[in-house]
Amino acid sequence: MNRKRNILISVTAALLSALLVYGVYVLQLRQVKFQETVDVVVPVRFVSAGERLTPDMLGMKPIAKASYSESMAVSRDELNGMEVVVPLGADEPLLRWKVDKFRLLPTDSQSTFGIPRDYVLSVSNGIRAGDKVTVYASGDSVQSERLFREPVTVASVKTAGNVEIDDMNDSSLKSMANGDKEAMYASRRDANGMIDYINLNLTEEQWLQLDSLCKGGKSKVVIAYSPESLDVGASPEEGTP
Template identity: 70%
Template sequence: MNRKRNLLISLTAAVLSGLLVYGIYMLQLRQVKFQETVSVVVPKQFVQAGERLTSDMLSLKQISKASYVPDMLQDAREADGMEAVMPLGSDEPLLKWKVDKFRLLPSRTQSTFQIPRDYVLSVSNGIRAGDKVMLYVSGETVESTRLFEEAVTVASVKSSGNVEIDDTDNPNLMSLANGDKEKMYVSRRDANGMIDYINLNLSEAQWLELDSLCKSGKSRIVIAYSSQSLDIGQASGETEVNP
């Protein structure tokens, strides 16, 4: 009886010892993995939103491999010439979504379409290039509804003289990039000019859907400013577009 009990105690001790050794091994392995480092791109100094990055503004910094995420840039050449979408802190690992090279250009699956004036029923007069807008269809023969589920990007808004509508002393795009709600609001109030032409970045499917609805003249679209651009509340109003 004592022999069996001693054997059981020995086996239990052996299992506990094995678990202890395994735990120490895993702890050491985790520590070694954490101590491994990788190089990531960081700004040398604070960078304002809207500022274009150059190679002399960037450097490499060693961070632990455990802190690395795939969205971090590791080659400074990738960021050279890109624009900061938001303020970047000094020595802050540079994430891909925080920089963009051509913010107003269409993506690979899009094109920039100038929306014909006779397709537009109304357009929010606070819209500026870079804003997100929602499109709604309206007409006597169709039920008023949202045209696309997602907001689309405005490539440009121009007057009849083919001049971009904005406040020259306080450009809306710079205020938008800096996240300055007050200046963004002021730029919309101070900008003068009737929106005669609006260009939107749309996919081919989106344009074909819009065109098929409006080309007969029985339906037109309403272009509304979306708070997705920056949460500053509702747009300042709408202005009728003369066909």
């Protein structure tokens, strides 16, 4: 009886020792892996230029620490709502320069349209490139109303001399990208010049709607500054007429 008990104790002790050794091995393996790899953000699918990033489009992937660079994104939250500047391949480390919070380029469903001066009844003089604006229809032949449901992005605003309107020493666009609302407001106050030309990023349907309304000369548009321009990091849907 004692012999059987001793055998059982020995077997149990051996199993416990084996489990302990295995546990130490797993912990050491995890520690080595943690020291030698870095988790970076990767797209879970191909992403076209102009698309806005959402959390479900992004995943995490461990890469060798020797391959990591500071330009690689390591947090999905910081990328939420960003627009893609160049196409992103699936499962490749996402470099921060490939995305932007405030893009002046149109999305993949838009084009940049110069709005003819005789189409415009009025335009807010504080508008700058990168702002969101609301477009309204006005005229004798139409009922005054909001032309597009969502605000659209201003690609550029220029004077009659084809000069971009902004504070040359401290641009409002740079302040906007840095999330500094105070500096953005100050640069707008210091900027000089009357707006003679304005370019908007519109879908084809939006441009055709605006052109059909104004080309007869009886109706014009009012372009107003939208408070969504101050919502740094916001990502409203664009391109919906």
